[in-house]
Amino acid sequence: MRNFLVRRLRVAAGVLLGFLSAAVELVLTLASGLWLLATLGRSADERRGETPILAGARWWAGLQRRRMTLWYGQDPAGVAAPLTGMPALAYVSTRWTVGVLGGVVLLAALSGAAYASLLVWGWFWVDLDRWPVTMVISAFGGLFLLFLSMQGVHAVALMDEQLARHFLSPSDRMSMQRRIGELAESRAGVVQAVHDERRRIERDLHDGVQQRLVALGMLLGRARRAPDPGKSAELLRQAHEESQQALVELRDVAWRVYPAALDEGGLAAALESVAERAAIPVRLSCDLRDIPPPTAQAVAYFVAAEAVTNAVKHSGAAMVTVRADRTGALLRLCVEDDGRGGADPSGSGLLGLARRVAALDGTLTVASPAGGPTVITAELPCV
Template identity: 35%
Template structure:
């Protein structure tokens, strides 16, 4: 099974991590001894240099392990840390490496306490079955925890040994989000082109044909009929163009800003929405548009999927961060992997370095929190 292989691989990685942890503890002792011997001429300084070289070698082993765990892709390695960070890692690693052993020991100690101290284990079939099931559960929890512990220790080491790893990951995330936005913009342009071709353009062609026929007619009644028909088609074309423009940038957003636009969207929601807005200024137009459409999509999800009787919308800006929270009292269970609505919201926000947090346990309530770093004008 895949998860068992992953757990075994994590266990092997943690054994290597434990080995470097033991070595880190030994090197700390050697560092203290060599530092104490620095005043001794011809002994302390050379010993300290050798110990620092060993620290650097050990940090290189750990750095390679961290890259394998967190970033297995064959990309150029980020800039490596300096001696100060390596010494800081040595101290932290010497303290944190026993964590996996402590977790496993704690699970086994709890198992031992429950079944061999609290309960009196008898040789009945029921107690034997219960003991076997509990032992299997402890083993399963241990195997499931190993990859999480390995990743946690790798990230802790990366903070000190790979100071640019976080920036590299962020650059990659922004590159991916930019590609998604470019694709979304191309799809939106194709949609607009299709709507213009099938809607307004077709109606304008019909108007031109009607007017051409009316010019060649001699009967005033027929001319009037063709002109009335052209007038009716022109009204439909105007409606199509207004709907198209409203989909690109709603007039209420341009006139009243984000606060007025989300209030209007809340009023149109079939579910009663309580709105609270603390937004003392305007945002940049692209940010306003992205947040408006993301909020409108969230309210649409509430109306279509939540089964809620009420919803709450909060918009605030503080410390350079815009926060929009949409909460409902529905059935819960919202999952961004199960539908395109939440993924669409996430894509809109990621283009502006924003993020979407989804809290939706089964049975509800559901709360979507959108956060974007931005300034007010």
């Protein structure tokens, strides 16, 4: 009940501020009308650019959007800032009517509250011998008017939001252009991530497996040329150890490229392999009632593997916690370590993860204050 009353009072305060804003909007509307009349005969080239009237309307529309976000509890326009030029001017020129309506409704609410308060103080000031029935009827009528007015305040707030959404939301054409830009950016990020991954694989093969194979070849050559059977046997033993190490490193490279456990046991099994291979303890929690799509599982796995590797190498953490869960159409992966913090989201590793996640229209957030902890969260759509 208390939260309901607080919510209603916040909305009423927002409507009151909207009513006070109506005077400024009426002035802007008159000024914009005079400006349109003054520029009626000019060509589009002569009117090109943002005039003070348009700039003022855009600033005022942004101020109103922030008012609604603060008092109504949500962003009604659905955009980070008002659109430039005429859409913002059209919004400001129309919104003053809603502001005046909000003032009328609030005035009715005050009148209803005044009449309803007769039940409290009317017994002391009203002649009960002459006006008892009138006082009671007026008080209950005031309560009814107050109730209707509070519903009207909520309706005015909804009208306020819908008006902002109508004028300030991007058009279908602009939404399509923005979406095309996002897809082009994510595609470029995927290409760059694949390129970086190829370079990493080449570096691992060159610095690891290839060096092992070169050493193995040299040991076998020395064993063939050794005249002493004992020396030859010792070289063969070393060559056998090198071959075993080469196999281990080759498996590691293949595991980092794509783990077989992801196809055989799903994301939970792949995350268990990450925990087993880590050099520090990893606490794992995987709650997946519905199986996510293979692409989402693969991206979640790579995020977890890279985040755990970074924690082992750079954070000085003693414990890493990996949590994966699916809520509806969203797969959420959270990796938290108790290290020193200070992770750079623009670093090559985390930037590559962000590109992988963006390719699926997901989001990657990195919270790593100095002193820790570091929390990396990936949210992946599973539609």
